[in-house]
Amino acid sequence: MSLNLITNIQSCYVDVPQLIYYSHIPTALVALLFGGFTYLKNRALVGRILFFISIIFSLWVSSNLFLWLGYDSRIIVFVWSLFGILNPLLFLLSLYFAYVFVKGRDASIKSKIFWLFLIAPLIILHRENIAIFDLLNCEEGGTPTHTYFVYAFELLIAVWILVFGIYKYIKEKTDFRKQILLLVVGIELFLLSFFVTGFLASYLAEKGVSYAFEIEQYGLFGMTIFLGFLGYLIVKFKAFNIKLLSAQALVVAQFLLIASMFAFANNFTT
Numbered sequence: 605m606s607l608n609l610i611t612n613i614q615s616c617y618v619d620v621p622q623l624i625y626y627s628h629i630p631t632a633l634v635a636l637l638f639g640g641f642t643y644l645k646n647r648a649l650v651g652r653i654l655f656f657i658s659i660i661f662s663l664w665v666s667s668n669l670f671l672w673l674g675y676d677s678r679i680i681v682f683v684w685s686l687f688g689i690l691n692p693l694l695f696l697l698s699l700y701f702a703y704v705f706v707k708g709r710d711a712s713i714k715s716k717i718f719w720l721f722l723i724a725p726l727i728i729l730h731r732e733n734i735a736i737f738d739l740l741n742c743e744e745g746g747t748p749t750h751t752y753f754v755y756a757f758e759l760l761i762a763v764w765i766l767v768f769g770i771y772k773y774i775k776e777k778t779d780f781r782k783q784i785l786l787l788v789v790g791i792e793l794f795l796l797s798f799f800v801t802g803f804l805a806s807y808l809a810e811k812g813v814s815y816a817f818e819i820e821q822y823g824l825f826g827m828t829i830f831l832g833f834l835g836y837l838i839v840k841f842k843a844f845n846i847k848l849l850s851a852q853a854l855v856v857a858q859f860l861l862i863a864s865m866f867a868f869a870n871n872f873t874t
Contacts, residue, residue, distance in 0.1 A: 624672055627821035631828055632665040638831045646844040649710055653701040654834075654844075660697060661827055664690045691754050692723045694798075695761040698791055702765050705843075706772050706784055715775070725755055755803045762795045783841050790833025797826030 639658025641653050667690065668681045674680050696719055703711050769788030773781050801823030808816035837843040 616693060621821070623818070623821050627824045628665050631824045632662040632835055634831060635661050635665075635827055638834065642834075642844055642846070645846045648845075650701065650704045651844055653697060653704060656719065657694065657697045657701060658688070660690055660694045665824060671831050688727055688754070691802075692726050695758045695795060696723055698795055699761050699765055700767065702787060702791055706769070721859070722757065722760075726750070728756055734807050751806050753850045755799065755806070758799045758802075760796070762792060762799060765795070766792055783837055783843065786833050786837055790830045793833075794826040794830035797829075798823045 635658040639655040642654035645651070663686070665691070667686050670683050672678060674683070699719070700711065703715075765788065769784055769792075773784045773788070776784060794802075801819050805817045805819040808819070838846050
């Protein structure tokens, strides 16, 4: 099968919605800023996990942005292949982060093995789908089975965190229960917005709705909301053992970064 560059560009080209510059660039930069700052101030396990979450999320955003802007299907299939790892890994790391933050200690080896057991089939199934990617038409050539397996996994993790958080909130008798509540609400808003918009986009695309994947952009704002909750935890409760002055500086820097990126996106798209 030969690959004609001109027809390939025509197949892969899509009109890029203006909102993509608002949803992708600022959220990725804010996530990296917050995660990097927290890691520098607290290199304990909980700080490292949050840093990895920010990296995985930024990689997902960068890959998704390339899918919108890229024209070469050979590169697109490589970028698309990353989602089979990034999606479940982002949710799994969120569960790991919630567990370590609430419990104050690392998860057991048995728990980690069980989590890896859950995520391994998703990666294997995704590799099989990559092999039948339609390069000429620049679209997935397989069935949506793997996609719905991923969404089922994401929903499972979101429910897992919710049940775990509710149980620990009820059991906790100290002021720490306020931190548990804020953490669970923030992380659930992030994960569920990510899950719902992704699921709707895939479902509508399967039904033939044009530009269904534009819906995914709105789910990215959930990360900014989640980081807002974490910022409040740092300022109010000195979470991650970060000093109050440093936390306030971080919050101010986040707002300035968001404002500047929105201004950049507005100028770039008008």
